[in-house]
Each structure stands twice: as C-alpha cells, then as structure tokens.
Amino acid sequence: MSPGALPGFRDFYPTELAERSYIFGGWRDVARRYGFVEYDGPPLEPLDLYTKKSGAEIVDQLYNFTDKGGREIALRPEMTPTFARMVAARANAMRKPVRWFSLPQLFRYERAQRGRLREHFQLNMDIVGEADVSADAELLAAAIDVMRVFGLTSEDVVARVSDRRLLNALLAGIGVTSEQLPAAYAALDKLDRDPREVLEQRLAAAGLSVQTAAQLFELAGATADEAAFSQLVDAAGATAEWETLRSYLDHLESLGVRDWVRVDLSIVRGLAYYTGIVFELFDAKGELRAICGGGRYDTLLESLGGVSLPALGFGMGDVVLGELLRVRGKMPASEPAVDVWVAYGDSGTVEDAMRVAAKVRARGRSVEYALGSQKLARQLKAAYAAGAKQTLVIATPELSANEAMVRRKDEKVELRVQLDEWIAGA
RNA sequence: GUGGCCGUAGCUCAAUUGGUUAGAGCACCGGACUGUGGCUCCGGGGGUUGUGGGUUCAAUUCCCAUCGGUCACCCCA
Numbered sequence: 001m002s003p004g005a006l007p008g009f010r011d012f013y014p015t016e017l018a019e020r021s022y023i024f025g026g027w028r029d030v031a032r033r034y035g036f037v038e039y040d041g042p043p044l045e046p047l048d049l050y051t052k053k054s055g056a057e058i059v060d061q062l063y064n065f066t067d068k069g070g071r072e073i074a075l076r077p078e079m080t081p082t083f084a085r086m087v088a089a090r091a092n093a094m095r096k097p098v099r100w101f102s103l104p105q106l107f108r109y110e111r112a113q114r115g116r117l118r119e120h121f122q123l124n125m126d127i128v129g130e131a132d133v134s135a136d137a138e139l140l141a142a143a144i145d146v147m148r149v150f151g152l153t154s155e156d157v158v159a160r161v162s163d164r165r166l167l168n169a170l171l172a173g174i175g176v177t178s179e180q181l182p183a184a185y186a187a188l189d190k191l192d193r194d195p196r197e198v199l200e201q202r203l204a205a206a207g208l209s210v211q212t213a214a215q216l217f218e219l220a221g222a223t224a225d226e227a228a229f230s231q232l233v234d235a236a237g238a239t240a241e242w243e244t245l246r247s248y249l250d251h252l253e254s255l256g257v258r259d260w261v262r263v264d265l266s267i268v269r270g271l272a273y274y275t276g277i278v279f280e281l282f283d284a285k286g287e288l289r290a291i292c293g294g295g296r297y298d299t300l301l302e303s304l305g306g307v308s309l310p311a312l313g314f315g316m317g318d319v320v321l322g323e324l325l326r327v328r329g330k331m332p333a334s335e336p337a338v339d340v341w342v343a344y345g346d347s348g349t350v351e352d353a354m355r356v357a358a359k360v361r362a363r364g365r366s367v368e369y370a371l372g373s374q375k376l377a378r379q380l381k382a383a384y385a386a387g388a389k390q391t392l393v394i395a396t397p398e399l400s401a402n403e404a405m406v407r408r409k410d411e412k413v414e415l416r417v418q419l420d421e422w423i424a425g426a
Numbered sequence: 427g428u429g430g431c432c433g434u435a436g437c438u439c440a441a442u443u444g445g446u447u448a449g450a451g452c453a454c455c456g457g458a459c460u461g462u463g464g465c466u467c468c469g470g471g472g473g474u475u476g477u478g479g480g481u482u483c484a485a486u487u488c489c490c491a492u493c494g495g496u497c498a499c500c501c502c503a
Contacts, residue, residue: 007494054503060427061501078503108503111427114496270503293502315503346461380463393462405462414462 008110008118018334020121023318023325024103026149027123031101034142036125039100041082043107047072049081053304054272063107063118075107079124080297080313081304087128088306096129096309115289115320125294126313128301133244136277136296136312137251143281143292143314144257150321151330154284157291159257160264161248161279164295166233166241167265173236174215180206184216189268191220220266229263248277273297279314283324291324292316337409339365340426341388343379348395356394356404356419363426394419 005011012020031038047064064074076082079102087098102124112118125142127135140159147157168181176184183206187199196217203213219232233242245263252258269278278295282288294314302308325331340360342353353369360367368386370379376396383391393405393414404422407414 050503057501058503061503080503106503108501110501112495113498116502273503290502343462375461377459377461377463382463384463391463396462407462 006118008112010117010119014336015334018336019322019325019331020318022332022334023150023322024121026146027101027103027316030142030146030149031123031125033145034099034125034138036099036101036142039083039086039102040104041076041079041086041102043076043105044073045076045082047074049085050074050077053081053300061108061110063109076104077106077108079104079106079122079315080126080300083124083126083313084301084304084306087309087311088301088304091128091307091309094129097135098126098128100128101125115317115323117319121318123316123318124313126311128311129309131298131310133248133277134251137248137255139294139312139314140252140261140279141255141257143279143294143316144260146316147260147281147291150325152324152328154259156284156324156328157260157281158284159261159279159281160267161245161261161277162263162265162267163241163245163248163277164274165276166238166245169238169241170219170232170236170265171216173232173238174219175212176208176216180208182206183208185268187213187216188220188266191217191266220264245277269293269295273300275299276312281316283327287327288324289320291320335387337387337389338368339389340367341379341383341386341391342367342369343376343383343391343393344369345376345393345396345399347397347399349373352395356392356423359423360426363423365426392422 010016028038047059050058050062058077059074062074062077064072067073082104083100083102087094087100103121104124105119105121107119109118110116123146125139127139140161144157144159147153171181171184183203187203190199199217200210200213203216204210208216230242233239249258249261249263252261267278267280269280274295275298276296279293280290281292282290292314294312296310296312298310298312301311322331340357342356342360344350344353350370350373357367357369368388370382374382376393380391380393387409389409391407391409393399393407394403396405399405399416402419404417404419405414406417406422
C-alpha cells in the first residue's frame with residue numbers, strides 16, 4: 001500500500017508494475033494455450049447490472065454514484081455480468097463453446113485486508129455453451145496451469161473441488177430439507193474457522209437434528225476416503241452425481257493435473273450462483289486467502305436476462321497470487337536495463353553520444369547516455385548503475401573517429417570495434 | 427460498518443523513569459581517488475515523530491480524537 005493513494009488502492013512504481021506485468025504475462029500465456037481469446041468491457045456499468053444479480057445489499061460493497069446525466073452507476077466489482085451481457089448479445093452468432101478471458105481491474109468498497117484490497121486485477125476465464133463435465137475439467141486444468149507457469153507445484157498449491165448437485169443429494173440423503181440447506185452450507189463453509197459446538201448450535205437453531213448434524217460433519221470429513229464416501233453416496237442414492245464427479249477427476253488425470261486436486265465438500269462459494277462443480281485454489285500451507293475460485297453457473301446467463309446457455313468460469317486475483325509468488329521466492333526480480341550505454345571521452349562531447357544513440361535507437365535497441373556533461377568515470381559509473389547490457393565508449397584520445405570500445409555487462413574484456421559496423425549489427 | 431494491535435527519513439530501525447538542535451545503516455545527490463566503471467574516503471539533501479487536540483516548565487514518549495496500516499468479524503461476485 002502506498003501512502004497517499006486512497007485506502008485499498010495501489011501506486012505501481014516500476015518495480016511493482018514489473019511484477020504486475022509478469023503476472024499478466026503468465027495469465028495471457030496460459031489462456032492462449034487453452035484457446036481462450038481476450039475481451040474487455042467498460043470499467044463503469046449501470047448499478048442495476050449488479051443489483052439484478054446480487055440484490056440491493058451489494059450496493060454497500062461497491063463504488064457507486066450518480067453521474068452527471070442522473071444515471072446510477074458503479075465501478076465494476078466483478079466481470080461476470082458484463083461478460084454475460086456481451087455473450088448474450090451475440091450468442092447466436094458465436095461458435096460454441098465460447099472460450100473467453102479477460103484481465104479486468106475490479107473495485108469493491110470494503111475495508112482492505114491482506115490479500116483483499118479495494119481494487120485488484122483478476123484473470124477471468126469462462127466457457128459458455130458446454131454442459132459436459134469435460135468443460136469443467138478443462139477450466140480447472142487451465143487454472144492449475146497458471147500455477148505451473150509461475151513455477152508453483154502441487155506442493156505449493158492445492159485445488160479443492162466439490163459439486164453442488166452431489167452435495168445437495170448427499171445432504172438430502174441425511175435428512176437436510178431444502179429450507180435447511182443455507183444453514184448446512186454455512187456450517188460447511190465455517191468448518192475450519194468456527195468451533196464444532198458453535199456450528200452445532202447454529203445447525204440446531206436451523207432445525208437440524210443432532211444426528212443429522214453429526215452426519216453432516218462426517219460428510220465433510222469423509223472427503224479423503226473414497227470407500228467411506230461411496231457408502232454415503234449409496235445411502236443417499238446419489239450415484240449419478242458421484243459418477244459425474246468421478247468422470248471429472250478422470251479427465252483431470254488425463255489433463256495431467258490430478259495431483260493438484262482434492263475432493264472437499266466443505267468448499268461452498270456463492271450460494272445463489274453456482275449450480276454444479278465448484279473449486280478453489282489455496283496455497284498448501286494455508287497461510288493466504290483463496291488464490292482462485294470458480295465453478296459452473298448454468299442458470300446465471302438466463303437469469304441475467306440473457307440466453308439460456310450452460311456456463312462456467314473462474315476468477316483469479318493478482319493480489320493473493322502476487323503475495324504467494326513473493327513468499328515462495330517465485331517472483332523474478334525486475335531488472336530494468338537498457339541495451340546500450342554510450343559514453344564519451346575527452347575527445348568528444350555529449351553530441352557525439354547523441355549521434356550514436358540516435359543510430360542505435362533506429363536499430364530498435366534501447367539506449368541511454370549521460371545527459372549534460374560528465375566525466376568519463378562518472379558516465380561509466382552511471383552505465384553500471386543502469387545495468388546496461390553493453391557499454392560503448394567513444395571519443396577517447398586513443399580511438400579514431402570511427403572506433404569504439406565495447407564491453408558487455410559482467411565481462412572484463414573490452415573490444416575495439418569499428419563504430420559503423422558495430423551499429424549496423426546492433 | 428464493529429473490535430484487537432500498530433504508526434519516527436524512500437527502506438530497516440535508534441532516541442536512557444517525559445529532558446538541549448530526533449540519530450544510524452542502506453538508498454539518493456555531490457566531491458576526492460587527474461580522467462575505463464562495482465571498492466574506499468569525505469560531504470549533502472531529506473522528518474512540523476501520520477494528523478489534530480489535551481496534560482506538563484518540557485511530549486517521539488502519557489491521555490483523547492481522527493486518519494492510515496494490519497488482523498478478525500461481515501462478505502466473497
């Protein structure tokens with residue numbers, strides 16, 4: 001956080017911008033590998049684009065105001081509504097499934113915390129028009145490959161997956177009614193954070209019997225054990241749902257990312273939103289917030305007034321990811337360096353350096369030289385400090401007009417070259 | 427929005443129960459090494475101690491408020 005910037009907003013100095021660009025580069029690279037194409041929309045949208053989806057309460061959590069034309073508008077807190085609108089407008093004309101990604105800057109009016117600012121960039125990858133579970137596998141594999149492209153391994157990051165339909169069937173199997181579902185989900189979500197007794201109390205308040213509550217906890221705990229899991233599935237008559245998840249895991253195996261994935265029914269995410277498989281990526285040590293979250297939202301496009309198409313997607317923010325990369329030493333140090341530094345000796349002036357710089361720049365290389373008038377020793381010091389890959393010295397008494405001495409970074413030897421030839425090859 | 431902890435130079439930190447003009451290292455700028463760079467030496471700029479009040483002869487130090495940071499709650503699109 002930079003003092004001076006609004007709370008929760010960041011100034012990107014060159015070092016930070018280099019890190020951001022590095023992250024963006026990895027994101028675009030992986031999205032491209034999976035055949036996704038990039039889009040963008042306006043950062044400012046009508047307020048009701050968000051209230052329509054999330055209700056009026058959402059207004060507390062976003063930047064909204066009335067513009068000079070009297071329109072109620074908001075800085076976008078998420079990309080999905082914009083995405084839905086854009087897809088809906090051309091749904092009929094597009095080849096399905098649609099694979100789009102975007103790197104929007106998103107805003108939310110909340111108190112900032114570690115990993116959660118008022119502004120961030122988020123990789124959004126979405127697939128529209130494919131109901132088959134293979135699409136779910138493709139999407140998660142892409143999210144995991146993003147981890148890989150940054151040098152992270154399955155030791156560093158774990159993907160926890162669940163399936164809304166399977167969970168609903170299992171919950172129904174142990175006697176949870178549809179009215180009690182929200183309470184059951186809330187309890188699952190809080191499993192790691194709140195003590196068991198507190199959760200039991202809340203479940204009881206929602207009308208769940210002591211026995212049902214106990215089975216609920218068993219359900220969440222059985223995730224690692226396939227045998228016990230199968231029993232629960234059989235008991236609930238959720239075989240079809242289980243088969244879907246099994247097939248999902250098989251696909252992930254084929255895509256080469258099965259090691260990263262763990263079934264975990266305590267993954268909840270937005271209740272009104274997701275309809276099928278959901279997932280989250282966490283750092284394996286559990287020190288940070290979720291790196292990424294997403295899943296299938298087959299009914300959302302239609303409910304937003306668009307077309308009826310199955311869809312799925314995820315969002316991955318730059319803040320937590322950046323922290324993870326720094327903590328794990330995976331963030332490359334930025335080395336802003338010019339290609340060539342032109343220094344001149346006593347036989348010349350800054351204008352000689354200028355003439356050479358102009359020619360080398362015309363060749364497409366980045367060039368810097370000492371502005372003003374400086375002694376050669378100082379110029380060379382500056383060249384070193386700038387991290388110049390090559391330093392060219394011209395106009396010293398021992399050099400003729402068309403000669404220069406060249407030294408590469410980190411090399412001791414200095415070569416005498418013909419200036420014209422050297423520039424031509426630069 | 428609620429609560430806990432924390433705010434001294436760009437960064438990391440000092441400043442003896444409250445006591446002269448708030449210091450150091452790194453970084454930055456300049457000088458020396460008589461002109462081919464990383465070393466060394468010397469010097470310099472930079473702070474209304476987050477801000478505003480209060481207590482006191484005297485506040486970086488104690489009290490209150492406020493702003494900011496951080497953690498948790500809420501929420502997670």
